[in-house]
Amino acid sequence: MSARLIDRLLARLIRKGTLELTYADGHKRVFGEPDPAFPDVAIRFTDGKVGRDILLDIRLGAAEAFMDGRIVMERGDIMDLVTLARANNRWDNGRSLGEPSFPSRIKSRAKWLIRSFNKPGSSKRNVSHHYDIGNALYELMLDAEHMQYSCGYWPEGVTTLGEAQEAKLAHIAAKLALSPGQRVLDIGCGWGGMAIFLAKHAGVEVLGITLSEEQIALARKRAEAAGVADKVTFELVDYRELAPRGEKFDRIVSVGMFEHVGTPQYETFFRACANLMTEEGVALIHTIGRMGSPSYTDAFTDKYIFPGGYIPALSETVEASEKVRLIASDVETLRIHYAKTIDEWYARVVANKDAIVEMYDERFYRMWTFYLAGASTSFTYGGMCNYQIQYIRHREALPLTRDYMGEAEEKLLESAAPVPQPVK
Numbered sequence: 421m422s423a424r425l426i427d428r429l430l431a432r433l434i435r436k437g438t439l440e441l442t443y444a445d446g447h448k449r450v451f452g453e454p455d456p457a458f459p460d461v462a463i464r465f466t467d468g469k470v471g472r473d474i475l476l477d478i479r480l481g482a483a484e485a486f487m488d489g490r491i492v493m494e495r496g497d498i499m500d501l502v503t504l505a506r507a508n509n510r511w512d513n514g515r516s517l518g519e520p521s522f523p524s525r526i527k528s529r530a531k532w533l534i535r536s537f538n539k540p541g542s543s544k545r546n547v548s549h550h551y552d553i554g555n556a557l558y559e560l561m562l563d564a565e566h567m568q569y570s571c572g573y574w575p576e577g578v579t580t581l582g583e584a585q586e587a588k589l590a591h592i593a594a595k596l597a598l599s600p601g602q603r604v605l606d607i608g609c610g611w612g613g614m615a616i617f618l619a620k621h622a623g624v625e626v627l628g629i630t631l632s633e634e635q636i637a638l639a640r641k642r643a644e645a646a647g648v649a650d651k652v653t654f655e656l657v658d659y660r661e662l663a664p665r666g667e668k669f670d671r672i673v674s675v676g677m678f679e680h681v682g683t684p685q686y687e688t689f690f691r692a693c694a695n696l697m698t699e700e701g702v703a704l705i706h707t708i709g710r711m712g713s714p715s716y717t718d719a720f721t722d723k724y725i726f727p728g729g730y731i732p733a734l735s736e737t738v739e740a741s742e743k744v745r746l747i748a749s750d751v752e753t754l755r756i757h758y759a760k761t762i763d764e765w766y767a768r769v770v771a772n773k774d775a776i777v778e779m780y781d782e783r784f785y786r787m788w789t790f791y792l793a794g795a796s797t798s799f800t801y802g803g804m805c806n807y808q809i810q811y812i813r814h815r816e817a818l819p820l821t822r823d824y825m826g827e828a829e830e831k832l833l834e835s836a837a838p839v840p841q842p843v844k
Contacts, residue, residue: 566613608677612639686740
């Protein structure tokens with residue numbers, strides 16, 4: 421029964437490119453038609469329960485079967501398989517990449533509602549689940565220059581991951597309209613790349629906060645090595661604890677953290693930002709976002725990658741900020757940029773397979789590559805993008821046109837460019 425249903429599902433999903441499936445009993449089916457623009461993939465199910473698990477929840481079932489070695493790649497890799505499925509079912513073509521069963525959707529929704537409240541205690545546990553698995557993995561995967569675990573920025577002429585991340589830092593810094601001596605709060609500072617960049621190239625003082633002990637330890641070392649330890653402070657603290665301390669900041673930046681806030685806490689987050697900003701303050705929120713309407717986190721991501729995480733729709737984000745009278749003074753949608761970034765991470769993970777398997781095990785490696793493949797294709801073919809939303813409290817806090825952004829971005833990139841060495 422499950423084989424017949426899997427056949428029907430795959431016949432509907434795969435039309436261009438080919439998927440050859442060998443069932444556990446040895447019989448084969450080929451789905452789709454050859455197309456040079458689409459992958460040619462072959463997989464094998466090692467037992468008769470794989471199909472059932474996929475039918476119960478296509479993402480979680482396929483992920484766990486792949487992680488456990490019950491789906492074996494015989495031609496192509498996991499990126500090819502996920503690309504084949506998503507490229508045939510582009511979000512902007514109005515088709516859906518297979519929905520989990522109704523009971524599974526109800527179960528996922530209930531779990532999401534419970535976990536998305538994201539109180540301070542659970543926030544630290546959720547962050548630790550992903551970011552405290554060891555800095556060594558991220559050092560293998562991310563750019564060495566800035567250790568940025570977020571979407572790079574790929575304007576014309578940018579070709580390397582390090583260049584894309586530096587371009588991203590300059591792009592965001594320009595939107596903050598910085599002046600030397602200002603005090604900046606970096607919410608979710610990661611390994612300190614943004615804080616260090618701002619201190620070095622904009623002459624500001626930065627407080628970076630995170631809930632990851634692994635991140636903060638390395639961030640402090642990186643600030644020391646960059647010579648900005650006197651301008652940058654890192655603290656292990658929840659953003660909700662700062663306003664009661666009487667803290668105030670001229671600028672607030674948050675990159676890749678809003679996805680961990682949880683929908684019921686959106687208003688709390690923006691209220692905290694508003695209370696932490698000076699009257700002439702500016703905030704820039706960079707977040708993964710949904711191009712469509714609000715939804716919920718899939719079971720694989722919630723269970724294995726970002727427990728308690730949620731990707732917001734633009735409508736949810738702006739609605740919450742409106743309640744605390746923050747003005748959304750600029751909104752930019754970044755398309756494809758994150759796919760290009762994740763493709764670089766995936767390539768580095770694959771290149772470092774042996775080291776990662778030695779750190780963890782084969783199952784972790786397969787889980788991580790499945791996560792990156794799904795993430796990349798969701799930005800190329802699915803409904804994911806990145807939003808950069810600039811906020812102000814006072815309508816006259818910034819120039820009336822956006823010209824200042826381009827001018828500041830150019831100066832920041834010039835400041836960050838390596839100084840040419842004389843030819844000997």
